[in-house]
Amino acid sequence: MSFGVWTGAGYKQPSAVWHVGGTVIFDQRSNQLFNYAAKESDQVALLPADILQLMKSPQAGDLKPSDTLISLSSGFVTKRMMEFIRARMSRNIILRYSATELIDVPLSRRDDGGDDFHWLDVAPGCVVEIVDAQGDVVPVDVEGTLRIRLKAYDPQGYLGDDRASAAVFRDGCFYPGDMAVRRPDGRVRIVGRVVDVINLHGHKWAVAPLEALIQDELSAEDVCLFIHNTAEGDEEMIVAVQSQVRPSEGAVERIKARFSGIDRLRVETMAEFPRSDSGTRKVQRSVLKAMLTAK
Numbered sequence: 057m058s059f060g061v062w063t064g065a066g067y068k069q070p071s072a073v074w075h076v077g078g079t080v081i082f083d084q085r086s087n088q089l090f091n092y093a094a095k096e097s098d099q100v101a102l103l104p105a106d107i108l109q110l111m112k113s114p115q116a117g118d119l120k121p122s123d124t125l126i127s128l129s130s131g132f133v134t135k136r137m138m139e140f141i142r143a144r145m146s147r148n149i150i151l152r153y154s155a156t157e158l159i160d161v162p163l164s165r166r167d168d169g170g171d172d173f174h175w176l177d178v179a180p181g182c183v184v185e186i187v188d189a190q191g192d193v194v195p196v197d198v199e200g201t202l203r204i205r206l207k208a209y210d211p212q213g214y215l216g217d218d219r220a221s222a223a224v225f226r227d228g229c230f231y232p233g234d235m236a237v238r239r240p241d242g243r244v245r246i247v248g249r250v251v252d253v254i255n256l257h258g259h260k261w262a263v264a265p266l267e268a269l270i271q272d273e274l275s276a277e278d279v280c281l282f283i284h285n286t287a288e289g290d291e292e293m294i295v296a297v298q299s300q301v302r303p304s305e306g307a308v309e310r311i312k313a314r315f316s317g318i319d320r321l322r323v324e325t326m327a328e329f330p331r332s333d334s335g336t337r338k339v340q341r342s343v344l345k346a347m348l349t350a351k
Contacts, residue, residue, distance in 0.1 A: 068156075069101065100124055104131035104338045108277050111140050112300075119144040127152060130323040131338065132246075134268045136275065138173055151176060153246055155232050157211055157224070162204050163244055175243035181207075184244060186236050189314055191227065199247060199262060202236040203229040235262050254293075270295065270311060274303045282345045294321040294348050298329045324348055 070080040077164055081097065107128075110116055128147055129152040141149060149167035153176055162184050163176035179182045183205035185193050194200040206212065213221030224231045235247045248264035257322075264279045271279040277300035286292050292317055297303060302325045303311075312321050330340040330347070 068159075072108070072176070095123055099127055101129070102335065103125045104128065104133050104137060105331075107133070107137045107141065110144075110276065110277045111137070116140075116144065122146050123148055125150060125188060129154065131249075132264050132268055133173070134272050135171060139168070142167075142169070155230070155231055157212050157232075158204060163246075174245045175239060176245070177243055185229070186238055186244070196238050197238050199235055201231065201250060202234045202244075202246070205229055232234075238264045248313045254281055270314075272295075273310065274299070274307055276303070278339065280329065280339060280341060280344055282341075282348065284349050286320065292322060293318045294345075295321065295323045296322060296329070296344060296348060297325045298327070299325055300327060301325075324351075 062313050070082075073080050104129060110119070110130040121144065124146050125151045126141055126148065128141075132153065140151075147167070147169070148182040151165045151167065151173060153163035160179060160182060162179055162182040162218065165173060167173050173194055185203050185205070186198075188200050192281050206225070211225075213225045224233070233250050235250055235253070236242050236244050237247055237254070246264070247262035252263050255265055267281055269278045270276070270281075274297060276297045277297045280296040282294045282296065284292055284294070295311060303323060308323050311323065330343045331337045332340055
C-alpha cells in the first residue's frame with residue numbers, strides 16, 4: 057500500500073484485510089514503488105502521482121509485468137498512464153472512486169484494455185445521482201454535481217463540525233464536491249471538482265478532461281488550467297505544466313490552436329506543483345493559481 061495510515065484507504069483497507077485473516081504490507085522505504093513485484097502481493101493500491109513517479113524514474117525499464125491487481129484511485133488517470141501500467145506493470149487493473157466518508161466503494165471499473173476506462177460502473181446496492189443546482193437529477197449526457205445516497209452504516213457527518221457536515225451531508229446524501237456525467241448505459245465519469253471549472257466566454261467547462269488531453273499531448277507529468285482576467289481586462293488562459301523540460305514551440309502552438317477563441321494563452325512550466333501533505337498528494341490549485349496570476 058502506498059497510502060499512509062492517516063488516509064482513509066490507509067486505515068480502512070488494512071482493517072478489512074485483517075478482519076478476514078489477511079496480511080497488509082506497509083513499505084515506507086524511499087524505493088517502495090519498485091518493491092511491489094518482489095513481494096508477490098495479490099493487490100497494490102497506487103495513486104496517479106505514484107504512476108507518474110514510476111514513469112519518470114530511471115528504474116522504469118526494470119519493471120516486469122505480473123498478474124498483481126493494480127488498484128488506482130484518488131486522482132485522474134490519463135491514457136498515457138494506463139498504457140504504461142498495461143505494458144510495464146500489469147493488465148489486471150481496477151479503477152475505483154470513493155471517499156473517506158463512505159464505507160463502500162460506489163464506483164469502480166475493471167480495465168478491459170479500451171480507451172473508455174474513465175467510465176465507471178455503479179456498485180450493486182449503491183445509488184449514485186448527478187443533479188443540478190436545484191438538486192434535481194439531470195438527464196444522461198448532461199454534467200452535474202455528483203451525490204451518493206448514504207447507507208445506514210455510513211457516517212452521517214463530521215464529529216464536532218456541524219458547519220462542514222451541513223455542506224456535504226444533506227438530504228440523506230454525501231456530496232463529495234465532484235462533477236460527473238452519466239451515459240446511456242449507466243456508467244458514470246468523474247469530470248472534475250465542482251470548484252475546478254473554467255468559465256470560457258460564458259460557458260463553464262470541467263477542466264479534468266481538458267487537462268488530461270494536454271498532459272498526454274505534451275507528455276507532461278501534470279497539467280492545470282486556469283482562467284483569469286488580466287489588468288487590461290483580457291480573458292487569459294494559463295496552462296501550468298509540471299515537467300522537467302519546457303514544451304516545444306510546436307506543442308505550445310497546438311495547444312493554442314485548441315483554444316483559438318481565447319484572448320490570451322500563457323504556458324508556464326515548473327519542476328513541481330505545490331501539493332498537499334495528505335496521502336493523496338493532490339495539487340494545491342488555489343496556491344498554484346495565486347503564484348501564476350501574480351506574475
